[in-house]
Amino acid sequence: MHTIKVCVGSACHLKGSYEVISIIQQTIKNQNLSHEIELRGSFCLGQCTDGVSVQIDEGDILSITAANAESLVSSIMETV
Numbered sequence: 001m002h003t004i005k006v007c008v009g010s011a012c013h014l015k016g017s018y019e020v021i022s023i024i025q026q027t028i029k030n031q032n033l034s035h036e037i038e039l040r041g042s043f044c045l046g047q048c049t050d051g052v053s054v055q056i057d058e059g060d061i062l063s064i065t066a067a068n069a070e071s072l073v074s075s076i077m078e079t080v
């Protein structure tokens, strides 16, 4: 089981964290991954200038946009 944490702090919110969340949510649903990936909102992850900040498990903070949110989910499943 992997956890995707998407920052919903104010900077990331302005950069579209809710759109990123909904794309990830939709991708998890479409690919039937709800038993493999848990999606959570998170407070500020400390990388506000890069945002939308996303953390997979306890890994590095990634900068995700609506354009690469879907491929993020696929990349997690490829590393399993």
Ligand code: FES
Pocket: 007, 008, 009, 010, 011, 012, 013, 043, 044, 045, 046, 047, 048, 051, 053
């Ligand atoms: S508000 Fe998202 S990393 Fe700070």
